[in-house]
Amino acid sequence: MTNSVDPNAEKQTQEATTNEVESVASEQAEPQNETSSDKPLELQVAELQAALAHAQQEAATEKDKALRIAAEAENVRRRSAQEVEKARNFALEKFAGELLSVIDNLERGLAAIDPNDESTKAIAEGIEMTYKGFMTTIEKFGMEAVHPEGSPFDPQLHQAMGMQESADVPANTVLQVMQKGYLLNGRLLRPAMVMVSRAPTEGVDVQA
Structure with missing residues (x-):
């Protein structure tokens, strides 16, 4: 008696075997691929240290820029204050210089008056009061x-x-x-x- 083989059953058996082999190969390949994609710890540490050094360098550069800007702003402020002071002093010196002739004339007037002359005593006292008040005023400045x-x-x-x-x-x-x-x-x-x-x-x- 001859045994007959079902072609469909044989085909299903072969497909099942092929699927099992592929499944096993896939399971074995996945951990290998995952492991190969991970970087060594030493390399990760080195990269982090390099990134930190770069960040620190940029921070130092920005700090240096900020300090230079602040120093330049202070220099501009100081120069402006000096220019204002020079302009004020120049104007004051020019004005004060014009007052000197007034002071000289008052002193000459006092020197020309005889203090013993009763007829000019009132004039002398008036000029002297004006002179003293004038000197007190300029001393305040x-x-x-x-x-x-x-x-x-x-x-x-x-x-x-x-x-x-x-x-x-x-x-x-x-x-x-x-x-x-x-x-x-x-x-x-x-x-x-x-x-x-x-x-x-x-x-x-x-x-x-």
Whole structure:
């Protein structure tokens, strides 16, 4: 008796076997693919350290830029303040310089009046009051007189108009103030015109 084989059954058996093999191969391949895609820990750490160093460098660069901008802004502010101060001082110096002739005229007027003359006493008192009030006012704005009689000659503050021998004071002493000088906030507005002493030449052998 001959056994007959169903062709359909044999085909189904082969397909089932093929599917099992592919399934097993797929299960084995998946963990291998997953493992191969993961980076080593050392490499990950190195990449993170490189990223951190880059971020720190960028932060340092931005901080340096911010400091330079702040420094430049401070320099601009300081220069602007200096320019404003210079302009103010220039305007004040020019105005104060114009006042000096008024002060000189008041002083000449007082010097020309005889204090013992009763007919001009009231005029003298009026001029003196005006002069004192004027001087008090300019002092409030930083002006002060340079009246160095009896002081050593200072070329930074005084202008020598001549020299005179004197045995009573040391050489280079201011003997007489011919015109007062004035300072404005510590800066020279006008030097004092003075007569300066020099040592006597009597009894000194000047022959070569």
